[in-house]
Amino acid sequence: NKLRNNSMNLPPDKVKILCQYDSEKKWELVCDQERFQVKNPPSAYLLKLRSYLDQGGISRKFKRRVQESTQVLRELEISLRTNHIGWAQEFLSEENRGLDFLVDYMSFAQCAVTYDMDSLDNGTATPDKSVEDLTRSLRFSPGRFNALHSRKAMRNSRLVSQKDDVHLCIMCLRAIMNYQSGFNLVMTHPCCVNEITLSLNNRNPRTKALVLELLAAVCLVRGGHDIILSAFDNFKEVCGERSRFEKLMEYFSNEDSNIDFMVACMQFINIMVHSVENMNFRVHLQYEFSHHGLDDYLQRLKFTESDRLLVQIQAYLDNVFDVGALLEDAETKNALLEHMEELQDHNAQISSRLQESEREALETVSELEKHLIQTTKEVELLKLFSYFPASTEQITTVDGPVAPPTSLVLPPPPAPPLPGATEVTAQAPPPPPPPPIPPPPPPPPPCSTATPPLPPPLPGRGIALPPPPPSIGMAPPFGGKHDGHTGKLTRDIGQDNSVSRGSKDDTFTSLIPTKTNVSLFWTGNRNKKAIQTKYRMPSFNWQALKPNQVAGTIFNELDDENVLGELNMDAFEEQFKTKAQTAPADVGTLRAKVAQKIHSKVSLLESNRAKNLAITLRKGGMATSDICTAIETYNQEALSLDFLELLERFIPSEHEVKLIQNYERDGRPLDELPEEDRFMVRFGKIPRLAQRISTLTFMGNFPESIQLIQPQLNAIIAASMSIKSSSKLKKILEIILAFGNYMNSSKRGAAYGFRLQSLDLLLDTKSTDRKQTLLHFIVSIIQEKYPELQAFHSELHFMDKAALVSLDSILQDVCALERGMEVTRKEFAVQEDNPVLQDFLTSNNDLLDSVVEDGKTAQDVYESTVEYFGENPKTTPPSMFFPVFVRFIKAYKQVPMMPKLPQMDLIAELKRRQVIPLVREGKDGAIEDIITALKAVPFTARSGKRSSRLFCDSGFSDESPT
Known part of the structure; x- marks a missing residue:
């Protein structure tokens, strides 16, 4: 590789x-x-370029050669752009000096253009002056040929300039600059960037646009902006400009027929001015272009029909610094700050007055609430007078004694007396002397059915009271506490059998049948019927109140059924129905089907179990016969492991088997059972059902279990063996034991070993100056005296993986595999003709034996390794043993980095605080990436600032694209 x-x-x-x-x-x-085969080596192109630069011979021959130059340069550009990097590096090597020849040829191709332009500017075409000017422009190119200043060279240069050779040279340089090494060569070349910049004098607008795109991209690479400015300084000197960028602005103003050039020019000006960090320098560069009339020209360009040009113009204007506007903004900011302070003071005064107004309003509302409570009491008292005129006459006696009853339960407002009710007369004997005032009794429970006794009559005239209401619940005594909108009623009539003049209102207040007391006699909620919807609707996960929680609340006064009767819920169902829907049916038909199903289906399963089984069967998506057949034939492909694990929960219990047997014994048809029960009937008839499902589950999980167990056993074995057999680690521990005894033997006596946890203490034991730890010192000793031990950790393998293994759990999993294999063998003994079981046992018996053997090996090796290091294997699992070495190795590796960490942290912090620079680092493909990005999105400077005012008055910003 x-x-x-x-x-x-x-x-x-x-x-x-x-x-x-x-x-x-x-x-x-x-x-x-x-x-892929390279068409030509770099030397072939260089030989042809060298022949074009040779000025000897007849001009007629040069005309023939110049016809070939364009094709050669085109092929060279394709090779530089598409061949591998090695080809480009060979072209640019010291031996071939391809960049020098390419720059020389480009200079030769455009020297006549520079001469002709200079002659036109000065109104003369004398050869002496042209040679002098050209010498000035070419003094930075040591590799130029001497014959360039002849008239013959000038004629040849004019022939070349009429072709696309300069354009192709720029394309070649662009391909070279797309490589980081090539870009560095171009940037360090004494005159390459100068020649690229001088190509702006070419008569082809396409070439000018290409040059400006390339120069704009270079400005955005670190260090490129200064190089481009230096190139334009050279351009000024060579072309005789009075000030920098004069020719560029002249081309921009005059060549308004080529939109591509104007877009590239506007983009270059934007990047040249606004890609620098120094704000003062940005203003200086901005003024250079404003001095050449850029601002006025942009005002004229606002009527252009090119959207691309408008985008670039607006991007420049958005980046412009208007120093006068900034000064005005600063002054406005100070005025706004003063105004804000005044507003804050005014706001504080208003807030103070508002708080005072709120306090006064609160007092007024409180007084009105008290007045409302008193008025409500008086209204209820007047109602009571109308109900009991006789008692009113006695109670309103000011001087006579009043003896109220100890308790009084008022019926609901007037109702005709029930038949057989006895009339209570006023000829009752005087009441006995009142007993001592007892403490107020606790309110009776709301569910009590005791009926309060009929109260004795009030003294004086007789009062006919109806019998007590039916026993629907006992109301709390009127003396109990009642919190309501009208106040608190806490007085108990039975607490005193005499009413003084000043307690008259309190007595009758306690007799008022308040809204709360009346509601306690309410019989309960109406039984609400279930609503059968046309479609299946989603659930609304609210927290519903229980019926006994609704009494006395606002919900007791609501009637949602009435609301549903007033609304058309069809649109609601259409918009909120669930995605999974059965075929729509009429509500009446649904009710009939539900009722028929309820009456015709008899379930043998418990409701929740039947519901869960139905969900499981829907997940499986298989018919009952297919499921049972797959289990009987051990078809692992038909049944997924997840579905088998779900089915295992529904193996029929003994009680369910008896229910099924009784049902079948009665001769009742299976069609009367729901689908879940019919499945359970067929499911329970599979012989050895539990063993079959267990075997199927085991067979399905076996490969995955082996894949999980085997790597963990391997990690334990490899890590244990590497630790136990490492001679370098043994020497390291020996060095640590020596240092420990050296430090402790005089105080605690010599030690023959140490617990592995002591390795963690090496970082905690520090030197006197607290600048290094004991581990630092031991590492330095190892580097100095025992260099062969520095890479001791290379002998320790899989420490991190072994630290994650739970050996006890792995061994239990191995035992579970053995039990599962034993069950499979028993099943095969019963069904020796089953090919599935036979193939499974044949292919996996040896594999399981190997895993079992590895499990025993891992246990033995680990226990011996732990004992070898002086630890107890019963109390030291791998999660405690191996991490000690992992931490020690990590600390050992970090020791050489410790002195550098503060410096590295500081550097990282400084980098983190730095803002993302405007320019990019040079790398392969950077130039093409920048050019592509600039074509997609115009350049925007980092400083967020207001848009330029140049087009605001004329409405250009509204018309320009965003």
Whole structure:
């Protein structure tokens, strides 16, 4: 693989991706690579370029050669873009110097353009001046040929410039720069970027757009912005500009017929100005373009019909710094801060007044509530006077004594007396002297059926009272506590048999039949009928109140059946029905079917068990006969393991078997039973049902169980053996024992060994200056005196995996496999002609024997290893034994890194705090990625700021795309 990667010349990130492929995918890539043949070596292209640069010979021959140059450069660009990296590296090598020849040819192709432009600008075309100017532009290219300044060279250059050679040279350089090594060569070349920038003088707008896209991408690579600025400084000097970017703005203003060039130019200006971190420098670059009339020109371009150009213009304007607007914003901010402080003070005053108003309103409401309570009492008292005029006359006597009854139960408001009711007269003997006032009795339970005794008559005129109401529950005594909207009634009439002048209101207040007292005689909720819906509806998971919890609540006054009678629920059912629906049927038909099913089906199973069995059968999705046949024939493909485990719960119990037998003995038809019961009848007739299902489950789980158990046993065996047989680990422990005895022998005596948990204490024992631990020192001793022990951990294998193993559980699983295999053997002894059982036993007997043997080996090896290190295997499971070594190895490896950790943490923290830079790091494919991204989304500077005002007044921002 390593040799193949080298031959394919893949970058590191692509190599990492290639290593993740499987072997088949790798082989396909290797075959594709071998089928790919490079058309020409780099030297072939370089020889042709060198021949074009040779200025000797007849001009007619050069005309023939120049016809071939365009095709050669096109093939070179394709090779640089599509061949492997090694081809490009060979082209750029020191031996071939492909980049130098490519730059020389591009300079030769466009030198005539530079000369002609300079002549037009100065109004002269003298050869002496042209040679002088060209010498100035080419002084940074040591590899240039000397004959370039001749008139013949100028004629040849004009012939080349009329072709697409410069454009193809730029394409070649773009392909080279897409590789990190090629990009670095271009950036460090003395005149490559300068020549790319000078290509803006080319007459082809496509070439100019290509150059600007490439230069914009370079600006976004780290260090590229400074190089591009330096190239434009050289452009200014070569082309005789008065100020930088003068020619660029001239081309942008004059060549308005080519939208691609204008889009690329606007994008380049945006990135050139706003891709720098220094805000002051951004303002400076922005002013350079504003000085050349960019702002005015953008105002004229707002009427362009090109959406792409409008997007780039708006992106530039969104990034523009308007220093005057920023100053104005700063002044406005200070004024707003002062205004905000005033508003906060005003808000505090209003809040204070609001709190005072709330307090006053609370007092007013409280007084009104008290007045309402008193008024309600008086209204109820007047109602009571109308019910009992005789008692009213006596009670309203101011000076005469009043002797109220000890208790009084009032019936509901007036009703005709029941027949046979006796009339109570006023000729009763005087009451005996009152007993001492007892404490108020507790309220009777609401479910009591005792009827309160008929109260004695009030003294004075006789009062005819109806008999007590039917026994529907006992109301609490009127003296009991009652919390209601109208106040609290706590007075008990029986507490005093005399009513003073001042207690008259209290006495009659206790007699008022309040709403709560009356509701206690309510007989209970109506029996609500179940609602049969047209469709199956989803459940509404609320917490319902029980019937005895509704009494006295608002729900006691609601009638939901009346609401349902007023509404059309068809639309509700259509919108909220569940997705799983049976065929819609009429509600009456459904009720008839439900009633028929209830009366015709008799279930032998307990309801919940029958319901769970029905759910299980629906999950299986098989007919009863198919399920039972699969169990009888041990068909593992027909029955899934999950379904078998569910069926195992429904093996008929003895009670269910008796019920089924009695049902069949009575001769009753099976059609009267539900589907679950019919399944249970057929299911229970399978011979040795429990053994069959157990065998099927075991056979299905056996391969997975082996796959889970075997690696864990292997980990225990390998880890135990590697620890026990490691001579380097033994030497390490010997060194630790020596240091421990050296530290403790004078105080505690010499030790002959130590518990493994002591290894964790090596990090806790620190030196006097607290700068290093005992483990640090031991590691330094090992590095100095025992270098062969430094890699002792390479002899210890599978420590982390063995630490996760529960050996007791694994051994129990092995025993369970043995029991399952024994049951399978017994089943095969009964059915020796069953091929499924025979094949299973034949193929898995030896495998199980091997696992059982490995289990015994793992147990023996682990116990001997634990005892070898002085531990008790009964109290030291693998989850305690192996992690000691895992932690020790981890700490040992980290010791050399300890001095560097604070510095590394600081670097990581600084990196974390850094903001994501505007520029990118150079890497393979970076240039193409940047160019592609810029075509998709325009460049936006990091600083979030207001949009430019240049187009706000004219409404451009509303018309431009977002």
